[in-house]
Amino acid sequence: MRAALRRAGRFVSAAAIVLAAASPLCGLSVQEAIWGFDGQVVPDRINILSVLVANDTGLPFNRTLQLYKRSPIQRLGATHLKDCFIAPFGQRWVQFHTHNSESNEEWVLSWGRGLTESTTLNSPRLGPPARVLLTDRSDPFARRISLKGFPEEIFPVTAAATDGLHSLVIDHVPQWEPVRRRAFLDWLHRGGTVHLLADPKGQRLEFPATLSVLNTDLDRFRVGAGRVVRHNLTRTKMDYRQLAARGFPSLKLQKQDDWQSITRIEDPVFRRLRNFTRADHNWWFIYIFALIYIVLIGPVNYLLGRKWRDYRLTILLFVGGVVVFSFVFERIGRRGHGESAAVYSLSYVRPVGPGTYDVTQWLNVFVTRGAYYHIEHPCPHNLYSTCQITERVNGAIRSGKDGTFAVDIPLYSSRAFLHRGIMKGPDLGLKIARWGGGGPEDLVLGVGPEFPKDVLRMWAFAGGNFRELVASGSTLRTAGTTTRKADFLKLQSVLGSADFMPLGYPGEREKDVDVLKSYRQMIKPLIAFSLGGANAFRLNVTGDRPLTNCVQVFITAKRHENFGLKENPFGTEKGYVMYHVCLFQE
Structure with missing residues (x-):
């Protein structure tokens, strides 16, 4: 009896363990x-x-x-x-x-x-950037709305994570900690849109000192490149039709039917950056030895095997050929980019304050020593992605506060990745010295002492037209002819800028790649990307209300040292940065 009880007890314990494991x-x-x-x-x-x-x-x-x-x-x-x-x-x-x-x-x-x-x-x-109502889940009226809601408690802690936010509708004072308030203000300065409603009692909102930029008597005003609009409505009466009637139609994600359109900005950018540091192999030498190897272990080994009666000789020839050619391929395949590691980058930045930028960076690192590398940028919050859609990457991303990217990079190979963050940089000091309004004609801009010296190219965009900028002493002036946006960013023009040989060809060397020319050819795709994709991309955002009394300036210059890695284990770091600044006429 006792033995049966012990067996039953063991059975119950085992069953409990199994059930716990399967819970x-x-x-x-x-x-x-x-x-x-x-x-x-x-x-x-x-x-x-x-x-x-x-x-x-x-x-x-x-x-x-x-x-x-x-x-x-x-x-x-x-x-x-x-x-x-x-x-x-x-x-x-x-x-x-x-x-x-x-x-x-x-x-x-x-x-x-x-x-x-x-x-x-x-x-x-997939969809366009969102237009949502900021909600407090403890509010009993939170669900009685026509607009899509987003909980204030999960608003991002960095503006670098707000690419998916176009407009924010607010009808109460959000209870944010300082880091979220800073992220909200950075997003607004970068170019976000805020719609202020009356509170549930129909009263005008009054914000604390930390959000005092929203406390004005104007119904429409600007904060940096962002705009704030007041509506004398409560949330129960506000919907997307009301916003459209007031000049803020809903955004749409439009798909291009042209098969030649750029699928992703990462495709042309990453491939060009990899081209700058691809391994410097003698491809003709490799192809010739590969052909000799195939002939030797194939037809030659077969014919000698029929001629020689001792099969051990053919096996010895086969094994010897494998060993010898393995050594040859190992030696000629070890050569790298000048035998030194390097980092190339392309950055797109928008100011969120004097000398502070919201930064998007595409980087490619090339190494001559295989290792598990630790990558970090000097930002309060770092966001990383490999942007991969075809292969697995042996790496770990910890985005957020003091975010890092740890990745295994094999010998003489490269790894491309994307970085987002808020970073310090030079204060360009751009201001409108003279402008007649409308298009970019007769535009003169003043610059500050920190304006970059090594400028690759500059463009001004206003009134739906582009015009090139040139330096003239301490000012920038428009030059050349005016080009309509549709012509400047037409599919053939942007695709021509993105054209390249992704894998190279036999005999091509790194020295044959014109780095400066390649960066210059990436300017138009990046401008198209910054304007929602334009017509050059497979998917582009349409319906956004154009900015009025505004000139958008695109300046491509050598990378400032502040936009580099926090600790660079790769040696040389080179790149260019595109500054996208919105200037408004007073």
């Missing part, structure tokens, strides 16, 4: 997942993914969450990591930063190696 999600559950600001993501931009996770057990949850994209056969890109602590029976929001290109992407959130310790998230939908 759903091992105590962690995903309550909600929000892509972007309105359930959609903007293609080829850094988007936010906000996940509400809950701890369903009486024990603390303290693990590292892993987010990765996968195809039917493998993971894609690097893995995003986020440390997460949740008290017993508690819940919290966790925010990731992803780069999205397709609407059918499959993303997996994992917190262990067990079969039940991961979940597949809903696939993101």
Whole structure:
């Protein structure tokens, strides 16, 4: 009897262990997942993914969450990591930063190696930048709205994560900590739009000193490159039709039918940057030895085997050929880019304050020593992505405060990646000295003492037209002829700028690549990218209200040292930066 009881006890214990191991999600559950600001993501931009996770057990949850994209056969890109602590029976929001290109992407959130310790998230939908109402989930009226809402508690902590936000509708004073207030103000200075409604009682909003820039008597005013519009309506009466009637139509994501259009900005940029540092191999020598190797171990070995009666000789010839040619290929394949590591970058920056910029950087690092490299930029918050849609990257991304990108880069190879952050830089001191308004004709701009000396090219855009800028003493003046936007950014023009030989050809050397010319040819695709894609990209954003009394200035110059890596283990770092500045006529 006692033996039977002991066996029964062991059976119950084993069953309990099995049931505990098979319990759903091992105590962690995903309550909600929000892509972007309105359930959609903007293609080829850094988007936010906000996940509400809950701890369903009486024990603390303290693990590292892993987010990765996968195809039917493998993971894609690097893995995003986020440390997460949740008290017993508690819940919290966790925010990731992803780069999205397709609407059918499959993303997996994992917190262990067990079969039940991961979940597949809903696939993101592509859309234009969002126009949403900032909501307080503790507000009982939060759901009684026609506009899409976004919880104020998960507003990003850096403006670098707001690529997917176009307009923010506000009808109450948000209870933000300082870092979120700073991110909001940076986004507004960069060019965001704020619609201020009356509070639920119909009263005008009054903001604290930390948001005092919103306290003016004007119904329409500017904050940096951003705009603020007051509406004498409450949230219950405001909808997208009202906004459209007041001059703010909904944005649309338009798809180009032309198969030649640029699919992603990363395609031409990354390939050109890789071309600057591709391995300097003697391809004719490699091809000749490869042909000799194939002939030797194939037809020659077969014919000698029929002639020689001792099979051991043919085996010896085969093994010897493999050894000798392996050594030859290993030696001629080790040569790199001048035997030194290098970093090339292209940056696109917009000011969010004097000497402070919202920075988007495309970088390619080339190494001559295989290792696990630690990459970091001098930003309060760093966001990284490999932008991969075809292959897995052995690396880990920790975006956010003091964010880093740790990646394995093999011997004599390169790794391209994207970086977003708020960085210090030179104060260009641009101001309008003379302008008649309308188009860019007869435009004169004053510059500050920190204006870059090594300028590649400059353009002014106003009234739907482009015109080149040239330096004249301490000023910039328009020169040449005026070109309409449709002609300046027409598909053939931009594609011509992005044309290249991605893999090179036999006999081509690194010295044959004109780096300066290549950077110059990337200017038009980058301008088109900054204007929502224009007509040169497969997907572009349309419907945005054009800026009035504004001239947009695009200045491409050598990279400022402040836009470099925090600690550079790669040696030489070169690049160019495009400054995109909006100037308004008083």
